[in-house]
Amino acid sequence: MKKIHIIGIIIVAVSIGVILSTLADAATYAEFAVVENNPGKEFQVVGTLAENSEITYDPKVNVELFTFNMVDNNGIEKKVFFHGAKPQDFERSEQVVVTGKLEDGEFHANKILMKCPSKYNNGNDTEFTEVKANS
Amino acid sequence: MDIEYIGENIISGQLGNLLIILSFVCSTLAAFSYFKAINSSPLDGDTWKKMGRTFFLIHVVSIIGIVVVLFYLLFNHHFEYYYVWRHSSSDLAMRYVFSCFWEGQEGSFLLWSLWHAVLGVILMKTAKQWEAGTLAVVSTVQLLLGSMLLGVYVFDVQIGSNPFILLREHPDMINLPFVQNPDYLSFVEGTGLNPLLQNYWMTIHPPILFLGFALTLIPFAFAFASLVEKKYTEWLKPALPWTFAGIAILGLGVLMGGAWAYEALSFGGFWAWDPVENSSLVPWLILVGAGHLMLINKVKPNSMLSTYLFALFSFLLIMYSSYLTKSGILGETSVHSFADGLPGQLIFILLVLVVAAVSLLVLRYKSLPKQQTEEDLWSREFWMFLGALVLLISSFQITFSTSIPVINAIFGTNMAPPTEANAHYNSWQLPLATLISLFIGIGHYLKYKKTDKKQFLKDTAFSAIISLLIAIVVATQLQFQHYYHGLLMFAATYAVVANADYWLRILKGKIKKSGAAIAHIGFGLLLIGALISAGNKEIISVNNSGIEIKMNENENANKENIMLIKGDTVLMGNHFISYEGREKEGHNIYYKINYYQLDDNGEYDTKFQLRPFVQLNEQMGNVPEPATKHFWNKDIFTHVTYADLDDPALEDPNAFEEPDTNLVRVGDTLFATNSIIVVRGIDKNIDLESNNLQPTDIAVGLNLEAMNVKGLTFEAKPILVIRQNRLFSISSEVENLGLKFNFKNINTETGEFTILKQEKTSNASDFIIMQAIVFPYINILWLGCIIMTIGSIIAVINRIRYPKLKS
Numbered sequence: 001m002k003k004i005h006i007i008g009i010i011i012v013a014v015s016i017g018v019i020l021s022t023l024a025d026a027a028t029y030a031e032f033a034v035v036e037n038n039p040g041k042e043f044q045v046v047g048t049l050a051e052n053s054e055i056t057y058d059p060k061v062n063v064e065l066f067t068f069n070m071v072d073n074n075g076i077e078k079k080v081f082f083h084g085a086k087p088q089d090f091e092r093s094e095q096v097v098v099t100g101k102l103e104d105g106e107f108h109a110n111k112i113l114m115k116c117p118s119k120y121n122n123g124n125d126t127e128f129t130e131v132k133a134n135s
Numbered sequence: 136m137d138i139e140y141i142g143e144n145i146i147s148g149q150l151g152n153l154l155i156i157l158s159f160v161c162s163t164l165a166a167f168s169y170f171k172a173i174n175s176s177p178l179d180g181d182t183w184k185k186m187g188r189t190f191f192l193i194h195v196v197s198i199i200g201i202v203v204v205l206f207y208l209l210f211n212h213h214f215e216y217y218y219v220w221r222h223s224s225s226d227l228a229m230r231y232v233f234s235c236f237w238e239g240q241e242g243s244f245l246l247w248s249l250w251h252a253v254l255g256v257i258l259m260k261t262a263k264q265w266e267a268g269t270l271a272v273v274s275t276v277q278l279l280l281g282s283m284l285l286g287v288y289v290f291d292v293q294i295g296s297n298p299f300i301l302l303r304e305h306p307d308m309i310n311l312p313f314v315q316n317p318d319y320l321s322f323v324e325g326t327g328l329n330p331l332l333q334n335y336w337m338t339i340h341p342p343i344l345f346l347g348f349a350l351t352l353i354p355f356a357f358a359f360a361s362l363v364e365k366k367y368t369e370w371l372k373p374a375l376p377w378t379f380a381g382i383a384i385l386g387l388g389v390l391m392g393g394a395w396a397y398e399a400l401s402f403g404g405f406w407a408w409d410p411v412e413n414s415s416l417v418p419w420l421i422l423v424g425a426g427h428l429m430l431i432n433k434v435k436p437n438s439m440l441s442t443y444l445f446a447l448f449s450f451l452l453i454m455y456s457s458y459l460t461k462s463g464i465l466g467e468t469s470v471h472s473f474a475d476g477l478p479g480q481l482i483f484i485l486l487v488l489v490v491a492a493v494s495l496l497v498l499r500y501k502s503l504p505k506q507q508t509e510e511d512l513w514s515r516e517f518w519m520f521l522g523a524l525v526l527l528i529s530s531f532q533i534t535f536s537t538s539i540p541v542i543n544a545i546f547g548t549n550m551a552p553p554t555e556a557n558a559h560y561n562s563w564q565l566p567l568a569t570l571i572s573l574f575i576g577i578g579h580y581l582k583y584k585k586t587d588k589k590q591f592l593k594d595t596a597f598s599a600i601i602s603l604l605i606a607i608v609v610a611t612q613l614q615f616q617h618y619y620h621g622l623l624m625f626a627a628t629y630a631v632v633a634n635a636d637y638w639l640r641i642l643k644g645k646i647k648k649s650g651a652a653i654a655h656i657g658f659g660l661l662l663i664g665a666l667i668s669a670g671n672k673e674i675i676s677v678n679n680s681g682i683e684i685k686m687n688e689n690e691n692a693n694k695e696n697i698m699l700i701k702g703d704t705v706l707m708g709n710h711f712i713s714y715e716g717r718e719k720e721g722h723n724i725y726y727k728i729n730y731y732q733l734d735d736n737g738e739y740d741t742k743f744q745l746r747p748f749v750q751l752n753e754q755m756g757n758v759p760e761p762a763t764k765h766f767w768n769k770d771i772f773t774h775v776t777y778a779d780l781d782d783p784a785l786e787d788p789n790a791f792e793e794p795d796t797n798l799v800r801v802g803d804t805l806f807a808t809n810s811i812i813v814v815r816g817i818d819k820n821i822d823l824e825s826n827n828l829q830p831t832d833i834a835v836g837l838n839l840e841a842m843n844v845k846g847l848t849f850e851a852k853p854i855l856v857i858r859q860n861r862l863f864s865i866s867s868e869v870e871n872l873g874l875k876f877n878f879k880n881i882n883t884e885t886g887e888f889t890i891l892k893q894e895k896t897s898n899a900s901d902f903i904i905m906q907a908i909v910f911p912y913i914n915i916l917w918l919g920c921i922i923m924t925i926g927s928i929i930a931v932i933n934r935i936r937y938p939k940l941k942s
Contacts, residue, residue: 002509003517011524018532018563025559026539027551044551059698059777059904085696085776085904088749089756099554111554 027099032076032107039102046097047072049090057086070096082109090114140303142320143215144208148299151204155284155297158197158248162277165190169271173364184267188259191274195252201284202249205242205298209235214323217305218242218298224327234337235328237345240461241298244283246342250349251277258353265373268360269353276352279484283477296477330750330758336395344392344415347385348453351422353377354429355450355492358443362495367504371433374446376934378426379650381449383927385419390661390920399760401774403908404669405916408560410465410552413537414456420530422449424523431516434583436504438520440496443503445523447492452534454485464540513588515581522574529567536560565623568662572626575655576602576633579641598636602629613671613911620670627666630659647937650930657923664916668770675708675771676907696776701901702809702843702872704731704739710771711739714903717778723748726775726903730764739846745773747905749780770910777904791875794891801886808898810841810849810872814888821854826865833857837878837888841869853878853890873898 030043049055053069066086071077080098087093093114100109165187172183205218209232214220222242223235236242255273262269286297302323303314313319357374361367392412393405406412425445432442459465462478510517536559539550553559580586580594606625615621638644638652676697699705699714715727725746734740747762761774797805805812818836821828828834839851854865855878868875873895880889 003512004506004509007521007524011528014528015531018528018535021559021563022532022536022539022553023550025536025553025555027554029549029551042554044554057777059902063696063698063904064694085906088759088777092756 031072031074032078033074035102035107039105042099042101044097044099045070045072045107046095048095049093050077055086055091059085070098078107080107080109082112084110084112087112087114138315138317140215140320141318143301144211144213145215145301147204147208147213148216148301151201151208151299152297154197154200154204155281155299158194158201159278159281159285161190161194161197162274162281165194166271166274166278169267169274172267173271173360180267187267187270187274191255191259191270194274194277195256198245198249198252201298202245205245206232206236208299212325214325215302215320216298217300217302217308220302220323220325222325222328224325227325227328227333230335230338231328231333234332234341237341238328238332239298241284241296243341243345243461244280245298247345247348248277248280248284250346251280251352254349254353258356262373265357265360265370268364269356272356272359273352276356276488279487282484283480292479293477294480326754327752329755330752331399333750334395334399334760336391336398340388340391340395343384344388347381347388347419348415348457350377350381350384351418351450351453354381354422354425354446358446359492359495362443362499365499365502367439367499367502368432368436371429371442372938375426375429375433376931378422378429378446379927379931379934381422382419382426383924383931385415385422386927387920387924389415389419394917398763401759401761401776403674403761403772403774403906404672404910405913406665406669408533408556410537411460413533414452414459417530417534417537418449418452418456420526420533421445421452424526424530425449427519428523431519431583435507435516437506437508437510437516439503440500441520441523443496445527447496451485451489451492452530454488458482458485459537459541464544511585513581513586513591515578515583515586518574518578518581522571522578525567525570525574529564529571532563532567533560565619569619569623569626572623572630572659572662575658576626576629578655579634579637579652594641595633598633599629602632605632609667613667615670617670620666623662623666627659627662631656631663634659646929647933650926650928650933652926653929654923654926657919657921657926660915660919661923662919664913664919668910668913668916671911673708673909673911674906675710675909676905677707696904696906698902698904699728700808700898702898707907708909710742712907714901714905715744716901718746722751724751724778724780726778726905728762728773728905730771745771747773747775749775749778751780765914767914768912770913772908772910774906774908775903776906778902779900790896791893792896794875794877794893796879797890797892798882798887799890800888805890805892807841807872807874807892807894810843810874812839812841812851812874812892814838814890815840818852826854828856829858831858835878835881837876837890839867839876839890841872841874843872851876855879855881 027042027044029046032045035041035043035045047070050069050071055066055068057066063085064083066082066084068080068082068090069077070080080100082098082100095115097113098107098109099111100107102108168183168187168190172180172187175183208216208219209223210229212219212223212225218239218241219235222238223232227235237246251273255270255277258269258273259266283295284297285295286300287294302308303319308314313323354374354377357370357377361370389412392415396402396407396409396412397405422445425442428438428442428445431437432439458478458481462481464478510520536553539552542548543550576598577591577595580591602625605628606621609615609624609628610621615624634652634655638649638656642648642652674695677694697705697707699712701714701716704711704713709732711731711733713729713731715729718725718727725748728745728747730742730745731739732742743764745762745764748760750758750760752758757780759775761772763773764771799805799814801814801816803814805814815838818838821834821836823830823832823834826834834854834856836852836854839853840848841851842848849869849871851867851869851874853867853876856863856865862880864877864879866875866877875893877891877893878888879891881887882889
């Protein structure tokens with residue numbers, strides 16, 4: 001067997017390893033319904049901040065606890081306990097992705113990714129209120 | 136219904152549009168002419184080549200014209216143009232106007248095209264017999280990129296997005312009432328630049344990065360042209376300097392992105408395996424592989440298929456990267472959210488290029504030079520080839536994991552990116568980096584074809600032992616947490632030492648052939664810096680006050696943040712830090728954080744002040760920006776994670792909280808949020824008159840001494856007055872500390888005093904939540920980056936100056 005063949009086999013084996021490890025490490029997107037049926041398993045939930053959600057953050061009591069209500073893509077609302085400081089400007093977020101799991105019936109998250117109304121996809125409503133008044 | 140709009144500058148946009156069409160048409164004609172020139176007879180070929188040149192030069196001039204017009208519109212705040220309105224505002228500092236230019240998709244394609252055009256002209260002047268072939272490819276790519284700027288509709292399909300579309304004609308705006316107002320320009324204001332991009336790095340990072348992107352096109356063009364012309368080995372030599380220039384510039388661009396993230400973003404580090412970072416790192420890795428394969432195949436064309444694949448795919452991966460970042464497919468997986476810009480067209484361009492390159496390679500596969508003899512195990516080419524394969528695996532791993540959203544889109548799966556991105560990527564990339572470093576270390580001591588084993592062992596043993604010692608010392612001194620950190624430390628040190636040894640001992644320190652050795656030293660240092668600064672980074676803002684830890688029993692708790700009330704001092708690492716208050720300057724609120732150390736006398740000695748800030752931005756959200764203190768051997772990174780943006784002083788600066796009652800004796804201490812109060816003793820000699828008391832009153836004062844965190848003391852003396860069997864007290868206030876005391880009673884039997892302590896509400900309400908991280912030896916990373924760039928540039932210059940030089 002030539003060296004190149006041995007190398008080829010190693011490359012193929014490692015590549016399979018790469019694919020498997022990515023599939024194993026990949027998280028899963030889920031809705032709250034699925035999260036509730038799988039306590040202790042980590043999921044990423046995509047949704048929005050619930051309207052009129054109570055947003056509590058009292059750093060004097062606990063710097064690393066921040067709670068809010070979130071509505072997932074199926075419209076199910078659930079309280080999220082985020083163990084970290086409240087992200088600046090959280091109220092403005094259009095979409096949030098939280099990573100966490102169900103523990104004792106509560107959803108505990110350790111990661112939040114939020115999308116603010118960026119200039120790329122805003123609806124221009126706020127920007128043109130002035131214009132309406134003028135014309 | 137024609138409205139006469141006031142104040143619009145229509146002519147500039149029309150000129151811009153004319154130039155866009157001209158540049159598109161000319162790149163098409165240049166591509167056609169140059170392709171014709173390849174296969175024509177010498178006489179016809181010359182005519183076609185001349186035509187190609189003319190068209191390409193007109194194309195270059197038009198691209199420059201488009202850039203000038205767009206800058207002109209941005210500089211003069213012509214908000215009648217959508218792009219200007221979208222990406223700038225009149226209150227924006229002029230130094231950011233460049234960032235406005237390339238913030239949008241149109242501007243970034245334009246910048247990219249501009250670099251292609253400039254490189255194309257250099258190629259035209261230097262490529263000689265390769266001119267027709269390479270410029271045919273460059274022109275074709277230019278016409279594809281140019282189509283991204285057209286902004287025309289063909290059967291309801293939008294092709295390209297035009298930077299000169301008028302605000303009132305943009306599809307999002309067309310139904311808005313302002314369109315009916317002829318004088319709309321008098322009140323329309325631009326939406327401004329994304330606050331994250333208002334940073335000096337964003338002025339220099341994108342042009343360098345895009346120059347790096349553009350440079351990958353040149354090896355692609357040479358490889359493609361050589362396949363068309365069936366001249367399989369002659370292209371390696373002229374393409375080499377371009378490839379190494381690309382390695383230098385693209386590498387610099389990627390690392391500058393890391394520097395920007397480190398300085399301006401708040402994730403705490405220079406690298407986060409973010410999809411956008413990954414997708415520009417991968418083409419660099421492949422380009423490095425291509426450069427090294429080209430070197431060995433220039434000597435002996437034994438692995439031409441691999442060389443072609445690497446040379447072609449570096450550029451194709453740049454195209455894939457621009458699809459990933461600009462199509463919106465990354466969606467919720469990346470913080471860098473870019474436009475949902477024409478994904479269909481981007482896929483189309485990507486597919487055209489991939490299909491063309493791959494099918495041409497398949498077509499020519501049979502006639503490629505075949506391997507003559509098997510490589511010797513003791514040859515340089517064997518190990519360089521293996522090195523390229525390691526880079527390939529590294530690239531494959533990064534690309535595969537980054538492409539999860541694409542995999543979801545194709546297979547309908549529902550995967551999310553790994554939660555622990557760093558752990559996921561590092562588990563692969565650390566061992567691969569270790570392997571590569573070892574290869575870099577031995578590379579120069581291996582000869583082409585066959586190496587004398589004894590000589591090899593003699594040459595390399597010395598640097599191996601030195602490196603092992605260094606690695607052991609570093610790993611024990613810095614207390615490495617994982618054995619594989621130690622392995623990488625050894626391998627990277629070996630890469631540095633072996634190359635330094637080679638340069639100084641074998642090359643005798645001469646510059647002429649030293650490019651490769653110096654670049655490899657830089658790469659080794661870069662890895663060492665990355666390993667130590669990231670592997671040994673220490674979050675010093677750990678919450679270590681007992682109360683909070685109890686609340687934090689949840690295992691998910693991050694425990695990385697700490698609350699600082701104004702005036703508070705907390706021990707973090709080997710510094711005491713205190714929050715001194717906030718200051719508003721322009722759009723920014725600065726939070727002043729002092730770092731102290733105790734001097735020999737036990738006094739607080741201010742070492743430095745950091746001012747992380749929050750940039751207020753109504754339109755796009757407020758953006759916090761960290762501040763970092765740089766020392767030669769470490770950085771202290773300080774970031775305000777959360778702060779009330781309203782000025783607490785406005786609430787009511789003089790309001791006091793509810794008092795708390797304390798029973799104390801002489802010598803006892805009391806605690807306030809910002810100070811320690813010691814009860815010094817009783818003062819019986821109170822001057823009645825000056826306190827407006829009656830001569831019959833009995834008055835006793837209580838001497839209190841309040842010491843703030845910096846050791847400054849303030850005195851207070853509340854007075855207890857006895858007037859005809861009634862007790863009342865005269866309060867005493869320490870204004871500097873926002874404290875008030877009342878002396879309420881004396882218990883003569885126990886000797887205890889009752890005092891009330893009151894604090895100003897503002898004492899506790901001006902607070903920040905912050906994070907502080909120490910990055911040890913991060914300067915080694917930046918040093919390595921600079922040395923690597925310098926080394927690559929030396930290599931490029933020497934290849935151009937001494938074309939006969941053996942590598």
